[in-house]
Structures are given as C-alpha cells and as structure tokens.
Amino acid sequence: xxxxxxxxxxxxxxxxxxxxxxxxxxxxxxxxxxxxxxxxxxxxxxxxxxxxxxxxxxxxxxxxxxxxxxxxxxxxxxxxxxxxxxxxxxxxxxxxxxxxxxxxxxxxxxxxxxxxxxxxxxxxxxxxxxxxxxxxxxxxxxxxxxxxxxxxxxxxxxxxxxxxxxxxxxxxxxxxxxxxxxxxxxxxxxxxxxxxxxxxxxxxxxxxxxxxxxxxxxxxxx
Amino acid sequence: xxxxxxxxxxxxxxxxxxxxxxxxxxxxxxxxxxxxxxxxxxxxxxxxxxxxxxxxxxxxxxxxxxxxxxxxxxxxxxxxxxxxxxxxxxxxxxxxxxxxxxxxxxxxxxxxxxxxxxxxxxxxxxxxxxxxxxxxxxxxxxxxxxxxxxxxxxxxxxxxxxxxxxxxxxxxxxxxxxxxxxxxxxxxxxxxxxxxxxxxxxxxxxxxxxxxxxxxxxxxxx
Amino acid sequence: xxxxxxxxxxxxxxxxxxxxxxxxxxxxxxxxxxxxxxxxxxxxxxxxxxxxxxxxxxxxxxxxxxxxxxxxxxxxxxxxxxxxxxxxxxxxxxxxxxxxxxxxxxxxxxxxxxxxxxxxxxxxxxxxxxxxxxxxxxxxxxxxxxxxxxxxxxxxxxxxxxxxxxxxxxxxxxxxxxxxxxxxxxxxxxxxxxxxxxxxxxxxxxxxxxxxxxxxxxxxxx
Numbered sequence: 001x002x003x004x005x006x007x008x009x010x011x012x013x014x015x016x017x018x019x020x021x022x023x024x025x026x027x028x029x030x031x032x033x034x035x036x037x038x039x040x041x042x043x044x045x046x047x048x049x050x051x052x053x054x055x056x057x058x059x060x061x062x063x064x065x066x067x068x069x070x071x072x073x074x075x076x077x078x079x080x081x082x083x084x085x086x087x088x089x090x091x092x093x094x095x096x097x098x099x100x101x102x103x104x105x106x107x108x109x110x111x112x113x114x115x116x117x118x119x120x121x122x123x124x125x126x127x128x129x130x131x132x133x134x135x136x137x138x139x140x141x142x143x144x145x146x147x148x149x150x151x152x153x154x155x156x157x158x159x160x161x162x163x164x165x166x167x168x169x170x171x172x173x174x175x176x177x178x179x180x181x182x183x184x185x186x187x188x189x190x191x192x193x194x195x196x197x198x199x200x201x202x203x204x205x206x207x208x209x210x211x212x213x214x215x216x217x218x219x220x221x222x
Numbered sequence: 223x224x225x226x227x228x229x230x231x232x233x234x235x236x237x238x239x240x241x242x243x244x245x246x247x248x249x250x251x252x253x254x255x256x257x258x259x260x261x262x263x264x265x266x267x268x269x270x271x272x273x274x275x276x277x278x279x280x281x282x283x284x285x286x287x288x289x290x291x292x293x294x295x296x297x298x299x300x301x302x303x304x305x306x307x308x309x310x311x312x313x314x315x316x317x318x319x320x321x322x323x324x325x326x327x328x329x330x331x332x333x334x335x336x337x338x339x340x341x342x343x344x345x346x347x348x349x350x351x352x353x354x355x356x357x358x359x360x361x362x363x364x365x366x367x368x369x370x371x372x373x374x375x376x377x378x379x380x381x382x383x384x385x386x387x388x389x390x391x392x393x394x395x396x397x398x399x400x401x402x403x404x405x406x407x408x409x410x411x412x413x414x415x416x417x418x419x420x421x422x423x424x425x426x427x428x429x430x431x432x433x434x435x436x437x438x439x440x441x442x443x444x
Numbered sequence: 445x446x447x448x449x450x451x452x453x454x455x456x457x458x459x460x461x462x463x464x465x466x467x468x469x470x471x472x473x474x475x476x477x478x479x480x481x482x483x484x485x486x487x488x489x490x491x492x493x494x495x496x497x498x499x500x501x502x503x504x505x506x507x508x509x510x511x512x513x514x515x516x517x518x519x520x521x522x523x524x525x526x527x528x529x530x531x532x533x534x535x536x537x538x539x540x541x542x543x544x545x546x547x548x549x550x551x552x553x554x555x556x557x558x559x560x561x562x563x564x565x566x567x568x569x570x571x572x573x574x575x576x577x578x579x580x581x582x583x584x585x586x587x588x589x590x591x592x593x594x595x596x597x598x599x600x601x602x603x604x605x606x607x608x609x610x611x612x613x614x615x616x617x618x619x620x621x622x623x624x625x626x627x628x629x630x631x632x633x634x635x636x637x638x639x640x641x642x643x644x645x646x647x648x649x650x651x652x653x654x655x656x657x658x659x660x661x662x663x664x665x666x
Contacts, residue, residue, distance in 0.1 A: 068653070070649050094640070095643065098643050099643050118485070132613065134464045
C-alpha cells in the first residue's frame with residue numbers, strides 16, 4: 001500500500017465536519033461553498049487535478065473540445081474545475097464520467113454546472129457541483145489553465161492539495177498541512193464519539209462537553 | 223392523552239398546505255421561506271423552543287459551546303434556530319441530533335445551515351434547514367437569546383407558537399390563533415377531498431370547484 | 445399512431461443534453477434556467493399549453509380560482525406556467541395534478557413554486573418547478589393570459605412549441621424548428637454512442653473525439 005493510498009484511507013475514515021473543525025483549530029479555510037453532492041451517499045478523498053475555465057464566445061462555426069484535459073488526470077486524483085459557479089452552461093457530463101471511471105479517477109468537483117445526471121447516478125460516480133442543467137459549455141467556456149491555483153469563494157486550491165467530499169459538501173486541504181489536519185481531525189472524532197457515548201447514557205450535553213473537552217476537541221486525550 | 227398530544231395529533235392529520243390556506247383566510251402569515259426538508263417524508267408539529275443566534279468573531283484561542291440550550295428543550299417541542307439564513311457555517315449536527323432524540327424533541331428548524339446530514343438521515347430525525355455544509359458555527363455565531371421572539375422573512379415566531387413541517391416546508395402558527403386555524407384547515411381538507419372525489423369521477427375542475435365551495439373552503443358544509 | 449405520438453416517441457428516445465447540443469448548432473436558445481425536476485426519474489415531451497400569471501392583490505374577502513385553465517388543456521400537452529419564478533406562493537398542487545392525470549396531460553413546468561409535493565411524488569406525475577413551498581397562489585397571483593407567448597430567462601415559448609424535460613431540466617423547442625432539432629440530436633446521440641464505445645475500449649478522449657467528429661456531432665456519418 002503506497003503513501004497516497006494510506007492517506008486516502010485515513011481521510012475516508014473521517015468526515016468533512018471533523019476535518020473542517022481541525023482546520024478551524026489551525027485557522028485554515030477549506031469549505032467550498034455552494035458545491036453540493038449531485039450523487040448521494042458518496043465519500044471521496046484524493047489530490048486535486050485543477051482546471052480553470054473562463055467565459056468564451058467563439059466566432060460562429062468554430063467548435064472547441066474543452067474536456068480533453070481528462071486524459072492527463074492520474075489514477076486516484078480528483079478533478080476540480082472552476083467555471084466560476086456558472087449556472088447557464090455545464091462543464092461535466094457522461095462522456096467525461098465514462099472516461100474518468102476508465103482512468104480510475106476518484107471523483108469530480110465542479111464550481112459550476114453538470115449534465116447527464118441520470119446516467120452519472122446510474123454509474124455511481126462521485127460528483128459534486130453547484131447546479132444541474134443541460135446546456136453544453138462548448139463555445140461558452142474554455143480551459144484557461146490546467147494544474148494552476150484556483151480560488152473558490154476565497155479558498156485557494158493548488159494542484160495536489162487534498163480534496164475531501166461527502167454528503168455535507170467539499171473541503172480543500174493544503175497539502176503541506178495535511179498531516180496536522182488529519183491528526184487533529186482524528187482527535188476531534190474521538191472526542192465526539194466519547195460525547196455521543198455519554199449522551200446516549202442520558203447525560204446532559206453541557207456535562208458531556210465539559211467533561212470531555214469539547215472546547216479543544218482536537219487535543220489528544222488518550 | 224394530554225392537551226398537547228391531542229393538538230399535535232390533529233395537526234399531524236393535516237398538512238402545511240391546508241393550514242396555510244386556513245391562515246390565509248384569517249390574514250395570518252406563517253410560511254418560513256427558504257427552509258427546506260433535509261430529511262424526506264417527515265411530518266412534525268409541536269410548540270417552538272426558539273433560539274436567536276448572532277454573528278460573532280472571538281479572539282483567537284477562545285472557544286464557545288453554542289448548543290447547550292438543548293438541555294432545556296422540553297419533550298415534544300420543536301427547536302427553531304434563527305441564524306439569519308447563513309450558508310457559511312452550521313448550527314446543527316449529529317451531537318445535537320443524538321441529544322434531541324434522547325430528549326424526545328419532535329424536530330428542528332434551522333434558518334441557516336446544518337451538517338452531519340448523512341448521520342441525521344440514518345437517525346431519521348426531522349430536520350428542516352436552508353442549507354447543508356460542513357463548517358462549524360463555533361466561533362462564527364453564538365446564542366444571543368433563548369425563548370425570545372424570532373422574525374424569519376417577516377414571520378414572527380414566539381416561544382410556544384406552533385410549528386408544523388412536512389415535505390412542502392415549515393409553517394409557524396401563533397399559539398393564540400391555533401384552534402381557529404385547525405378548525406378552518408380541517409374544513410379546507412374536507413372541501414379538497416370532495417373536490418378530488420368529484421374530479422376522479424371525471425368532472426371538470428371549474429364545475430367541481432363551483433359546486434363544492436372552493437372559494438371559501440374553510441367554511442363547514444357538513 | 446398519429447403524428448404527435450411519433451414526434452413524442454422520437455423526442456423521448458433522446459435527452460435534453462443532445463437536444464440542447466442540436467439547438468446550439470442551430471443557434472437557438474432553449475434551456476429554462478432554474479426549473480428543476482421535483483419528481484425524479486421522469487422524462488416528458490409534448491406541445492406547450494402556456495399560462496401567464498401576474499402578481500395580484502385582491503380586496504379582502506374576494507377569492508379567485510386561478511387554476512381553471514386546466515379544463516382546456518388537451519391530452520398529451522405539457523402545461524407551462526410562468527409565475528415569474530416566484531418563491532413566495534405556489535401555482536400547482538394536488539388538485540391540479542389529479543385533474544391533469546384524468547386528462548392525460550403529459551406533465552407540468554412551473555416557473556415558480558409548487559405544493560403538495562409528497563402527494564404528487566406518490567402519483568408519479570412529472571413536475572418541474574423552481575421551488576417547493578406551501579402558501580397558495582390564490583389572491584397572490586392570477587392568470588393574465590392563456591395560450592400566449594411566454595419569456596423565461598430570455599427563452600420565448602409560444603403555444604404548441606415543444607417542451608422536453610428530464611433530470612437535467614427543461615428545454616423549449618420552437619415548433620417550426622422541431623424536425624431540424626430532432627434530426628441533429630439523433631446524430632449527436634449516435635456520435636456520442638460511438639465516442640463512449642471507443643472510450644470503453646480504453647482510447648483517450650482526445651483520440652475518440654478527433655476520430656469520431658465530436659466538433660460537429662450533429663452531422664450524419666452513417
């Protein structure tokens with residue numbers, strides 16, 4: 001099992017809420033606002049392959065292939081496309097999904113819209129996006145840069161930063177802070193499990209939190 | 223069976239649409255715009271326990287427990303939190319849900335965001351909110367007042383006003399108007415059942431409505 | 445099998461994405477932004493029966509029946525209501541749905557809000573709308589015109605223009621362009637099937653697209 005797989009497995013054992021709390025404790029912003037699960041009950045973690053789109057109006061009778069970057073995305077990566085949250089055209093669909101599954105890409109995050117959603121749900125491919133629509137991005141948006149830094153609602157995402165998604169939404173974690181974040185998030189989850197156990201025994205929340213260190217849940221107590 | 227249980231059962235036999243029509247006939251506004259079911263196929267009715275949050279930016283290294291009000295919420299009540307519709311941080315999650323189930327709280331309505339949604343769906347807890355996200359409200363919002371009057375998109379909600387939620391959304395009914403509203407809503411439903419019966423026999427809608435008093439459906443005809 | 449049924453069957457064999465690509469190639473705008481499937485896994489195609497609502501504030505104690513247009517809608521048609529995207533009141537519910545099913549209306553598209561959604565999902569009626577809420581449109585909106593031209597986010601919809609809806613959303617196709625659009629969309633789907641086949645054999649997307657004419661997918665190659 002290589003290093004990437006080990007990291008992914010540790011992240012998949014956590015959830016975005018615990019990771020976000022760990023990031024809060026380190027004063028790192030990571031939540032990608034407005035990006036929702038479009039296929040439910042999924043969980044993904046992997047390094048980002050980033051793609052920046054820009055608005056584009058071609059001359060008539062010119063047509064561009066916007067999605068060919070997909071061929072370069074490595075196995076286990078998560079495609080992150082910034083199409084500036086556009087809801088009037090899409091930048092992901094069934095052809096890209098089919099290719100992504102072939103390449104063992106771990107999932108896709110679109111700051112913008114997606115189409116062919118019924119097919120994609122049948123394929124069970126993890127897809128997060130702002131919106132579902134049917135109009136193509138072809139001749140409306142084009143790739144400006146690949147593997148560049150993105151900024152989504154103030155959160156910066158560099159290539160190989162880690163992306164985690166679940167039914168709460170999607171987080172980006174700076175790669176150089178990843179181990180710190182994982183360690184704190186693992187402690188957050190342990191603290192929460194203890195609080196949940198105490199509540200199930202009938203204790204008050206205030207009591208459970210005071211006893212079990214809810215104020216600093218990322219500190220190890222074991 | 224106590225009075226509260228009887229009222230709840232009568233409300234649960236109705237739906238938010240009939241109750242809203244009854245309130246329209248009395249010129250009372252009750253619909254809470256933008257608050258959506260986050261767990262489907264639920265129906266709740268109960269007196270409100272209200273909580274007003276406000277935005278808050280603490281000094282670094284200070285942490286607050288925002289949710290401890292939960293210990294005071296009585297069985298059968300519905301928690302109503304006004305966090306001003308914020309989508310950048312959450313004010314409900316799995317710990318509060320676990321405690322709410324322990325306390326037999328009937329459900330929760332958040333004018334704002336919630337997290338841990340996959341867990342909450344598994345727990346089958348009735349939850350209504352504007353948005354799902356993963357970032358904590360801790361150190362972003364704090365309780366300003368409990369059991370105070372809230373105003374959500376112009377609708378006032380006092381403690382012990384009645385809250386009803388179903389897949390259409392959430393309504394607040396002033397407690398002093400509750401019996402009037404229930405009686406009219408029961409008549410609305412009877413009128414609608416008669417109209418539906420007539421339509422299923424193949425009658426035109428206009429005919430069904432004219433015959434059956436659709437213009438004043440809250441008036442008793444029996 | 446009459447002409448309308450044949451057209452509907454050809455449209456139902458396509459999807460909104462292919463039809464939208466065909467319309468793009470003809471420089472016709474058709475996507476109805478912000479209108480979402482409220483009942484999942486449906487697909488509809490049929491000529492529009494259009495209804496324009498307008499905001500309305502009656503004197504007290506006056507009540508209007510806004511939905512009686514339904515009696516005039518022919519079998520196989522799709523009701524398209526423009527209530528200007530309003531989210532504060534509804535213009536479709538269970539009575540209209542029951543009547544629509546009786547009349548074999550093919551589905552409903554509301555630029556606005558709908559209610560009684562749990563019932564409508566049980567009835568399995570194809571319904572597309574911006575929002576779900578419980579407050580009636582009665583005494584808030586009224587029919588200004590029937591079978592008139594609508595404009596939804598810049599897209600014009602005349603009576604008997606064709607409407608197609610699926611899980612991606614809803615498209616309007618000008619009736620006089622329908623055959624052109626269908627022919628091109630059928631070619632789009634053939635091209636896409638070929639690209640998908642090639643990808644499943646392990647080819648790169650760029651290769652598949654170049655070989656198979658993705659730039660002009662609406663041109664016949666057979």
